[in-house]
Amino acid sequence: MTLLAVERIKLFSTRSPWWCTLLALALPIGLASIIAANSNSDFPLTVSLTQTGYTFGLIVIMVLAALAITTEYRFGTIKSTFQAVPNRTAPLVAKAVVVTLLAGVVGEAAAFGALGISKLIKPDVALTLSSSTEWRNVAGVGLVYACGALLALGVGMLIRQTAGAVSILLVWALLAENLVTLIPKIGVKIQAWLPFHVADHFLNGGEPTPRGRDGGPAAVVYHLSPWGSLLYFAGVSLAVLIIGIVVTNKRDA
Amino acid sequence: MIEAVGLTKHYGKTVAVDNLSFTVRPGQVTGFLGPNGAGKSTTMRMILGLDNPTGGQVLIDGKRYRQLHRPLRTVGALLDAKWVHPNRSARSHLRWMARSNGIADRRVDEVLELVGLTAVAKRNAGGFSLGMSQRLGIAAALLGDPSVLLFDEPVNGLDPEGILWIRNFMHRLAAEGRTVLVSSHLLSEMAQTAQELVVIGRGKLISQSSTAEFIEQASENTVRVRSPQVDLLRAALLGDGATVTDDGVDGALVVHGMEPAAIGELAAARGVTLHELSPQRGSLEEAFMQLTKESVEYHAHGDEVPVQDLPV
The missing domain is CATH 3.30.70.100 (Alpha-Beta Plaits)
Structure with missing residues (x-):
């Protein structure tokens, strides 16, 4: 418990987490309002469409999570941390809990904020959460943010440098997973198991991909159910985090 | 009391610390002396459990650092004054450290007062001068009112007033019965600060004796x-x-x-x-050079440059 308080003090006593939080809310909500304002009968507004911007917020949240650990290395406070609590696993887990909780809350706020602002802009369109799919579309965003934060923390622990960790996360999430399609035949099959694609399947699965995230001719066929997809994404993230913690325990601080 | 027994640290093929054994006793300031690159900082990091020794061990009051419960209450250390987040206030920096070891926030204000930083407690540590950062580092070391204190090159880059302040501070801490280990590469500084000297070169122990004895035998x-x-x-x-x-x-x-x-x-x-x-009496620096000249890692060869004949 005390360690949670410690990590909370650390996180909120510097400015960058506040800015990241603000940005992670503003980007999805802003994009939702632009989409809502431009929707019409040819391009009808749906619940899932209001969540288009979740990727932007996810990226910002992952940057926040990576920074939470890499700045400790950058400024040497990780040494003070391990000096204060020599059992390194404890403060790292505490940090993961605090950052993940924040990510989850921001995700939910961003998702419902995006839905809310769309309703305000287009009061005539029925944007109600009537099906479980629609609930997942919106409420699932917080869960994806939380898992993304775990993954970013793990990468941060392994890489220890802000620039390195952030570029790996950006290239992985935005570039590498999409470029895999370029491999003939098996590209699409591999893609069905890539974490960020699977996370997207959790949010939007069960209906034809409305955003054409892949853009290629062959559609990705996912093998997991939407909730199975979330478990998969969470599992991958947790695995990276655990590797990060194990490696940190072995290394010199 | 700090006891190092056969402490060894390899970084790849480089041997940073080589079978180092020494004892630091309470009630006096012990100087940890060696040329740059001798392995002083590495040894201090191993005392704090930050680096894992390749061999040997170091015990604080009979325990390894990682076995200490709420270690800041036993060991306080200032290894690098710049180990603070530049955008975090001095008070927040101390507050999270205090909280992690169950130390009351009241103590944070106490140590800030003790080192004279109360007025700037809410300012970001990134804007501190070296002297102020050093004071903040000392405040952090004193948070848990520890019986063992480690300081790595605490007077580096300080003005004479700052040096005097730190020197007197250490004497006071030792007089209170604490174990104080201070590293430096300057013997003249150590001669005025430390009663006991642990001298190392290239990771090996050169001598452990009282400062007076060391100067006596060396010069x-x-x-x-x-x-x-x-x-x-x-x-x-x-x-x-x-x-x-x-x-x-x-x-x-x-x-x-x-x-x-x-x-x-x-x-x-x-x-x-x-x-x-x-x-x-031979000068202190002569004595030190005498003992460590075999074990300086980076030599300057400037004085060996042959004098060239001038063209006639």
Whole structure:
């Protein structure tokens, strides 16, 4: 418990987490309002469409999570941390809990904020959460943010440098997973198991991909159910985090 | 009490610390002395459990650092004053450390007062001068009112006032019965701060002794004598096995390998009048160089450059 308080003090006593939080809310909500304002009968507004911007917020949240650990290395406070609590696993887990909780809350706020602002802009369109799919579309965003934060923390622990960790996360999430399609035949099959694609399947699965995230001719066929997809994404993230913690325990601080 | 036994640290093929054993006792300031790159900081990081030793171990009051419960209450350390987040206030920095070891926020204000940073407690640590950062680091070290304190090069880059402040502070901490280990690469600084010296070079222990003893054994002691009967005195000294060189300034002799008392007695026995008989203490830096010259990692070869003949 005390360690949670410690990590909370650390996180909120510097400015960058506040800015990241603000940005992670503003980007999805802003994009939702632009989409809502431009929707019409040819391009009808749906619940899932209001969540288009979740990727932007996810990226910002992952940057926040990576920074939470890499700045400790950058400024040497990780040494003070391990000096204060020599059992390194404890403060790292505490940090993961605090950052993940924040990510989850921001995700939910961003998702419902995006839905809310769309309703305000287009009061005539029925944007109600009537099906479980629609609930997942919106409420699932917080869960994806939380898992993304775990993954970013793990990468941060392994890489220890802000620039390195952030570029790996950006290239992985935005570039590498999409470029895999370029491999003939098996590209699409591999893609069905890539974490960020699977996370997207959790949010939007069960209906034809409305955003054409892949853009290629062959559609990705996912093998997991939407909730199975979330478990998969969470599992991958947790695995990276655990590797990060194990490696940190072995290394010199 | 800190006990290092056979402490060894390899980084790849580089041996940073080599089978190092020493003891740091409470109630006095112990200087940890060695040239740059001798392994002082590495040893301090191993004492704090930050680096894992390749071999050997170091115990604090009989326990490894990682076995300590709420370690900040036992060991306080200032290894690098810049280990603070530049955008976090001094008070927040101390507050999270205090919280992690169950130390009350009241103590944070106490140590800030103690090091004279109360007025700037809410300012971001990134804007601190080196002297202020050093004080913040000391405040952090004192948070848990620890019985063991480690300081790595605490006076580096400080102005004379700051140096004096830190020196007095350490004496006070030791006088309170705490174990204080201070590293430095300057013997002259250590001579004024430490009562005991652990000297290392290239990761190996060179000596552990009291500061006075170290200077005694390390520096060559000579005696300066002046006499109106110089030649008679010189002959007598040489006859007794001493080495004599001319000082050259005012006809004085510098005697090696004979105590002042023996020289005085010899002169009296031969009826030689002495105008001066003064023991010469070798300088501290000479003593230090003498002992560590074999073990300096990075030599400067500047003084070996041959003097070139000028074209005629």
